[in-house]
Amino acid sequence: MKKNPSIPAYESAMGREGLRLTPQRRQVYEVxxxxxxxxxxxxxxxxxxxxxxxxxLATVYNCLETMVVNGLVKAVxxxxxxxxxxxxxxxxxxxxCTECGxxxxxxxxxxxEQGWTLPSGFLVTQHDVSLRGLCAECATNVKTSSLKxxxxxxxxxxxxxxxxx
Ligand SMILES: [Zn+2]
Ligand SMILES: [Zn+2]
Numbered sequence: 001m002k003k004n005p006s007i008p009a010y011e012s013a014m015g016r017e018g019l020r021l022t023p024q025r026r027q028v029y030e031v032x033x034x035x036x037x038x039x040x041x042x043x044x045x046x047x048x049x050x051x052x053x054x055x056x057l058a059t060v061y062n063c064l065e066t067m068v069v070n071g072l073v074k075a076v077x078x079x080x081x082x083x084x085x086x087x088x089x090x091x092x093x094x095x096x097c098t099e100c101g102x103x104x105x106x107x108x109x110x111x112x113e114q115g116w117t118l119p120s121g122f123l124v125t126q127h128d129v130s131l132r133g134l135c136a137e138c139a140t141n142v143k144t145s146s147l148k149x150x151x152x153x154x155x156x157x158x159x160x161x162x163x164x165x
Pocket of ligand 2: 097098099100101102134135136137138139
């Protein structure tokens with residue numbers, strides 16, 4: 001297996017924030033690094049538990065929260081689904097495929113201001129962008145007619161959600 005080069009970066013980031021790299025935090029972070037599919041806290045817990053049976057869901061929540069607060073992990077929010085977590089420390093956005101639900105990391109261009117119409121004098125210090133649409137696979141699979149259908153279906157669910165509010 002390939003050795004993960006990001007763990008030392010994480011250790012130094014932890015050090016910078018004055019955080020101890022506890023075995024639990026390391027485990028949670030490794031879970032996030034091993035599979036970059038933006039898991040929920042419960043998914044992180046289930047994966048971490050395989051290698052550390054003693055770890056609890058509450059501990060996983062605490063670890064994730066500490067790491068989010070200290071900027072070591074990103075919390076990703078998709079609609080009203082449970083929060084997902086991302087260990088990609090590079091500045092990036094998220095692309096949410098509405099067909100298969102997969103969340104992909106997307107990179108920004110060099111300039112943070114590029115592509116936006118900002119009021120004069122505004123300076124962007126952080127990007128937190130999420131796009132939605134179809135991933136390459138789903139875009140190929142979905143035919144024009146069924147695309148229309150799923151769009152209507154999606155709108156319908158949205159209306160239902162609004163009614164429930
Ligand atoms: Zn991400
Ligand atoms: Zn997809």
